[in-house]
Amino acid sequence: MPRYDLHCHSTRSDGLLAPAAVVARAAARGVNVLALTDHDEVSGLAEAQEAAARAGIEFVCGSELSVSWEDLTIHVVALNIDPENATLAAGLDAIRSGRSTRARRIGDALAAAGIAGAYEGAKQYVTNERLISRTHFARYLVAAGHAGEVKDVFKRYLAPGKPGYVAHDWATLPQAIDWIHAAGGQAVVAHPGRYKVSAGGLPRLLGEFRDAGGDAIEVLSSSHTPAQYTEFATHARVFGLLASCGSDFHGPGESWLDLGDLPAMPAGVVPVWKDW
Ligand code: AMP
Ligand code: MN
Ligand code: MN
Ligand code: MN
DSSP, X not given: OOOEEOOBOOTTTTOSSOHHHHHHHHHHTXXXXXXXXXXXXXXXXXXXXXXXXXXXXXXXXXXXXXXXXXXXEEEEEEESOOTTOHHHHHHHHHHHHTHHHHHHHHHHHHXXXXXXXXXHHHHTTOSSTTOOOHHHHHHHHHHTTSOSSHHHHIIIIISTTSTTOOOOOOBOHHHHXXXXXXXXXXXXXXXXXXXXXXXXXXXXXXXXXXXXXOOEEEEEETXXXXXXXXXXXXXXXXXXXXXXXXXXXXXXXXSSSOTTOOOOOOTTOOBTTTTO
C-alpha cells in the first residue's frame, strides 16, 4: 500500500522549507505520493514536481484555498489541478489580493493592543511577497517574545475574538469548488474537525459542499484526534464523499505531524485517489 500525504506547505506560502526540500524530506520519510498544497498558491508546484521526479516519488499538484462560509474561514484543498489553468489562476489571484491590506490591518489591530511594529516584523518572515499570512505574524511575535510558540500566539492574539484578529472575505464555497473543477481537480474539505461550527453547522457545511459539487473530506489530518478519524470516516460515508489524508506539515518543529506520519485510512471509506 503506497503511503499518501496530500496536504503540506512550502515557503511559497507559510511553510518553512522550499518546495524541493519538502519533496526531499517526504521521499526520505517514505512518502510515495505527495501533494504540495500551498495556501492560495500554485507557484511552488513546478519546482516540487521536478524534485519528485528526481526522488522517484509520485507528485500531485495541489493548493489550499481560503473560503468564507457563514461566519467562518474554511479551507478547501485542491488535488490534481492543472496549475496553468486560467480560471483557477484568476481565482487564486483574487483570494491573494486581499492579503496585504488585511496584513496591514492586523498590524494596526496589534498596535492598538500595545504591540507596535508587528506588520514590519511579520514581513521579515514572508518568503513569498504575494502571500503574507497570520503564520508570519505568529513567527514574529514568538521571536519578539510575546508568546512561547506559534500556537500560543494564535490563542492569545490571532484567532477570532482575539485582539489581532481581522475578519476577511475570501472566496465563496461554490467559487472555490468551481475553480478547482475548471482546473480538472478534486475539491477536498481540509481538516473539518478544526472549524468552530455551531450545532448543526458541520452537516450543513458538508451538505452544501457536496451539493456544490465537492468531492472529498480530509479524514486523516494532524488537526484530528483518533476519535475524529472515525467520526469523519462516518461523515464521508454518510455524505457520499471520498476520503483524503494529509499531515498539513509546515516545517520541522512547527507541526503536529511530520510528512507521511499518518495512520492507515479507516475501513469503509473510498479514498480520494481511487481513480488516480
Ligand atoms: P491565514 O491564511 O493568513 O489566515 O493563516 C492561516 C494559517 O495559520 C493556517 O494555515 C495555519 O498554518 C496557521 N494557524 C491557524 N490557526 C492556528 C493555530 N491555532 N495554531 C497554529 N497555527 C495556526
Ligand atoms: Mn498554514
Ligand atoms: Mn488549513
Ligand atoms: Mn494547510
